[in-house]
Amino acid sequence: MTRLREHSSDLHLSAGPFGGVAAASLDEADRVDAFGTDVAATLAWAVGVGAARGNQRSLADDWSFLAAVASRDVGAARILEPHLDALDILDQAHRDGYDLDLASVQADSESSWGVFAAEGAGTRLEARDDGSGWLLTGTKPWCSLAQHLSHALITAWVGDERRLFAVALQTPEVTPHEGPWHAKGLPQVVSAPVDFAAAPAAPVGESGWYLRRPGFAAGGIGVAACWWGGALPLRDALVDAARRDGADQLSRVHLGRVDAALWAARLALRSAAREMNGLPQASHPATLAARVRAIVADAVETTLAESARALGPLPLVADEAHARRVADLEIYLRQHHGERDLARIGADIAEGRGSW
Template sequence: MTGLVPDAEEMRRSVAARFRTWVDTEAHDLPLPGAGRTPDRFAALYALGRTDLSLARLAEGHADATAILRELGSAPPGPGEYWGVWAAQPPNTGLLARQEGDQWLLDGHKAYCSGAHSCTHALVTADTPHGRRLFAVRTGHPGYAPLEGTWQAIGMAGSDTPDVRFTAVPGRPVGAVGAYLDRPGFQHGGIGVAACWLGGARAVADTLQASAGTPDPLTAAHLGAVDMALHGAHSVLEQAAQAIDADPSDTSGAARLRSLRVRAVAEQACRDVLDRVGRATGAGPLCHDPRHARNVADLTVYIRQHHADRNLAELGALVAQEAEARR
């Protein structure tokens, strides 16, 4: 501990303890996406994000793993199990899966493994001779090794997201080759992440709201712009939840377009909030309010899970295709 600011290890342990408590006491009440209560699911993820984005990151991972396991026909997490989903594929990293008899073994280097020290299990993507596939692994295997020093982030420090080395770690296939990305739930889950972002943005905005009092015209303008951004994004999130419940299997084929739109709207709203709150409040809260400073740093890092212009380019291409199809 240095002054009033917890160090990264202390933050990691604190978030891990609260994550496990959430799984033990609240995770079972979280509705599955597309089961008729998706607005409640997104509201719960939003509330977690408003409380602590690192906690939300781990809780969303466990919730996503639960939904994936059910969607792909596997048993859900059992008591005392804490799951993550590690599917990032940055350059020069990745897992290879090889089959030896009836067993699959995973080798390689997996990046961005949130909850690497607190999860007991994880769903990980790995390359097989026939294509990329999802595997369930236990983190207690001796061939599983988080690589210390590979998570140097200030924002989201408590999410415990280092790289992990796998050496002959047994993996149980979950779904067929390509099933992880091809299922409708992949798109539904991406919107759940956006709900966490928006909760984090609300936490940042709370500082402006609390400091406004009877605001001067400039502060009032910033507060109005923040309210507009968050209200608009929240409305889009609620509409998406209703659309998911109306078509959970994506028979309309609209899920990818919906996910791209919602995530883009949410990411833009978060960036607007970060900018407006910073301009309205100045350096004071960033320098003297450790909670606000952490909220800003966490949100800045977490929304970079959105792939920015690459996702916008894909969105634009889909919009153009849709317009062409209507001609």
């Protein structure tokens, strides 16, 4: 693949206060050996990013930065995004007036965070207050990087409702599984179950707050910004192919399809950033987030398919960075649930939510 081009301005909407920090963080990323594949080094960089970015940012700032990181390495974005999401959740809990006892789980500014909220058949994580504090017991599926992270925000059942808790992962009461994880894409980001045996935890918000909080939808769009940024170097490869001597009309057709799809996805991200920042207020943020994720996911699927047709097998077997990017994106995109997510959009519209 050709040298990576700079894409951080492709989504950016304003010269906000995160701009200088973002540029410095990206420069630092370029100096990290095995950025994205060395989990420890990339996590250390991510913790530094979280500590430096401050609170005065727009969604466009955050999503632009995530996209720029993904354009460098999809794995790095996959490592960074949940850490920043966790920090945003904790900040939102503070703003909503909740007292957080993070010291009880030894969390501080040097902590590395994941967000574990998935549910799975046959597994259940329960929380109970034994009078001296909250304890987590059971199994949580799909816990990415649990063997590497110091802490996580994790949903657990309290009766019939889910509540969010902060928990330290590197303790005797917590046992991350090593797999199964046979993925060829994102092999370093192992997402496997974790067993909890009366692990101490600190509540974050009341029951149900995590799912209904302002900002939940924005976090989902942040993942889509990573997908979008990760696809930009594939567009670059198509541009280079269309410029070669002897390039035929079909190479331009493939490029045109990808360009139009990614351009539309960019507009969707920009529109969502404006709307969720209050211009105007999003009346149904969950529907907006689902629409944006569907648009971006389709655009990236189109990019993967068209680049495969246009470029053939050579970069998949001879260009390590290109092959890894394709494999990483294919796994990362599975966080979008395709027709099930579209069905949720349809249900929202049928029930009168999320009108244009």
